[in-house]
Amino acid sequence: MTKTITRKLLLFEPADILILISACFLTVWLYSTFWFDLSSVGEAETLLVQFADHSPKAYSLSEDQIINVKGRLGPALIEIKQRKARFIHSSCRNQFCVFHGWLSVAGDTTACLPNRVSISLKGTTNDYDAIAGAQ
Amino acid sequence: MQDILIENNKLSSNNSSITLDFGAFAKGVAIEQMMTILKKHNINNALVNAGGDLKVLGSKNGKPWKIGIKNPVGNHNPSEPAVIAAINLKDKETLFTSGDYERFFEIEGKRYHHILDPRTGYPAVGTQSVTILSEDAALADAASTALFIAGPDLWPDIAKKMGVQYVMLISDEKIYLTQAMAERIELFTETKPIIVK
Numbered sequence: 001m002t003k004t005i006t007r008k009l010l011l012f013e014p015a016d017i018l019i020l021i022s023a024c025f026l027t028v029w030l031y032s033t034f035w036f037d038l039s040s041v042g043e044a045e046t047l048l049v050q051f052a053d054h055s056p057k058a059y060s061l062s063e064d065q066i067i068n069v070k071g072r073l074g075p076a077l078i079e080i081k082q083r084k085a086r087f088i089h090s091s092c093r094n095q096f097c098v099f100h101g102w103l104s105v106a107g108d109t110t111a112c113l114p115n116r117v118s119i120s121l122k123g124t125t126n127d128y129d130a131i132a133g134a135q
Numbered sequence: 136m137q138d139i140l141i142e143n144n145k146l147s148s149n150n151s152s153i154t155l156d157f158g159a160f161a162k163g164v165a166i167e168q169m170m171t172i173l174k175k176h177n178i179n180n181a182l183v184n185a186g187g188d189l190k191v192l193g194s195k196n197g198k199p200w201k202i203g204i205k206n207p208v209g210n211h212n213p214s215e216p217a218v219i220a221a222i223n224l225k226d227k228e229t230l231f232t233s234g235d236y237e238r239f240f241e242i243e244g245k246r247y248h249h250i251l252d253p254r255t256g257y258p259a260v261g262t263q264s265v266t267i268l269s270e271d272a273a274l275a276d277a278a279s280t281a282l283f284i285a286g287p288d289l290w291p292d293i294a295k296k297m298g299v300q301y302v303m304l305i306s307d308e309k310i311y312l313t314q315a316m317a318e319r320i321e322l323f324t325e326t327k328p329i330i331v332k
Contacts (some may be wrong), residue, residue, distance in 0.1 A: 100186075104217045105203060110186055129195060130216065133187040133205030134234030134264055 044106040044121035047085045049078060052116040061085065061121070071115030078119055090115055107131045158249075163231060163276025166190050170272075190229035190272050199223035204320075207263040207305055208235045220303070220322045222268065222316070231275035233283040234264035252284050261286035261306055268301035268316065288309060289332050302331075 012020075049069055050056040059067060061083040069076045072093030084104045087097040090112050097112035106123030108131040138150040146155065169183050170190060180193030182200055190201045206219035222232065235248035235258070252259040265283045269275040278299045282290040288308040293299050294302050294313065303320060304311040309327040312320065317330050 096186075106206075107203060108217075109184060118214065127201075128203040128218070128221070129182055129200045130184045130189050131203045131205055132189060132230045132232055132266065134207075134232045134236060 044083065044104065044108075046122045047078070047080055047103075048120050048122055050118045050120075058122075069117050071112065071117045072096050073115045076112060076115055076117045085121065086121060087112065087119070090117070105131055159280040160273055160277040162186075162188055163229075163273035166229065166272040188231045188272075188276065189227075191224045192228065193226050202230055204230075204232070204266055204303070205234075207234050216250065216323055219305075219324055220320050222320050224268075226230055227270045228268060229270065229272040229275050230266060230268055231272065231279045232264055232266045233279040235259075235283075236263065250280060250283055256324075259284040259286065263305045264303075264306075265290070265305075266303045267299055269299055278302075 026068060044061055047059045047061055047067075049059065049067060051069055054058040059065070059080060061080055064081045065079075066088070067078040067080070069078060071091060075089070076087060076091065076097075077087045077089040080088055084102040086102045087100065087110070090097050092112050092114040094114075097110055097115075097117075100110040103110060103119065103121050105128065106121050107128035108116065109120035111118035138148050138153055139155075140147045140149075166183055166185055166188070168189075170181075170192060173181050173183075173192060178192070180195065181309060182191045182195075184187060187205065188203070194200070200223065202222050202224055203218040204220040204222065206216055208215045224228070231248060235246060235250065240247055247257045250259050251257065260277070262283045265279045267275040267279045267282070269278070274297065278294065278297045281293055281297065282299075282302060282304060285293040287309070290302065290304055290311070291313075294300075300313060301316040301319065302311075302313045303316050308326060310322065310324070310326055312328045312330055313332055314332050317328065322328060
């Protein structure tokens with residue numbers, strides 16, 4: 001059996017094998033470039049929390065927790081639950097950040113400008129560059 | 136409005152309880168000014184996202200910017216997809232959305248949101264969201280608010296008057312698209328869109 005396969009492989013010239021390998025790579029590239037469905041992108045993995053121009057801190061979405069961030073006006077509370085994140089309290093007047101509700105898709109972001117705290121979701125690959133929507 | 140004095144391009148009032156909210160277009164004007172600053176510093180590829188309203192410059196590593204559009208009911212209904220559509224944006228394009236699903240309160244099952252109809256003084260009814268694609272952020276911002284108030288019957292006329300070609304309006308589970316928008320957008324819903332020419 002092994003001998004038969006070896007004999008068959010020997011029938012290929014090195015150039016044939018090169019073409020076969022190239023075809024495999026081309027198939028993978030064509031699939032990832034043209035066949036990948038936009039609707040399946042956007043799965044979020046990490047929450048980034050940033051205060052003013054400080055470096056953002058990353059939190060895994062796999063662990064439900066409440067994060068307390070010290071903002072310019074006072075504390076902000078951010079909840080991670082079931083791989084989603086939201087502001088549940090902010091020391092700002094209008095509470096637009098709290099009204100925004102859950103962020104669930106990679107690329108989604110919201111900010112509390114008065115308190116200088118922003119949160120955004122990041123994924124691994126093929127994310128949206130941003131999520132458009134009303135606020 | 137009678138308590139507001141407009142004189143020499145300035146607004147004033149003697150009524151201390153009056154507040155003015157420029158939310159219908161100020162964000163669009165601000166984004167255009169940010170773009171001017173970026174260009175002044177020779178930044179040719181950028182995405183400015185002002186809480187879901189955004190504008191792009193150039194490209195992302197040679198590819199168009201990939202934007203998801205939030206589902207108006209996705210945030211408050213976990214069984215619905217969070218993103219209802221996607222669109223690729225090219226250099227200088229901007230996407231603005233007005234909706235009733237972020238800033239509102241409910242009393243006895245009725246939703247009171249933040250976009251007021253000047254004809255009634257009450258929150259505009261009949262529309263869940265309007266998304267506008269344009270190259271002018273201030274125009275897109277103003278148009279998304281105006282078309283939201285215009286509602287499913289009147290929006291095509293207002294869109295023509297304001298000179299906006301790319302519109303998506305969602306109302307009572309119906310999706311209305313201009314022909315130009317239908318050619319650009321990818322919808323993730325089984326609802327068949329109504330194309331308005």
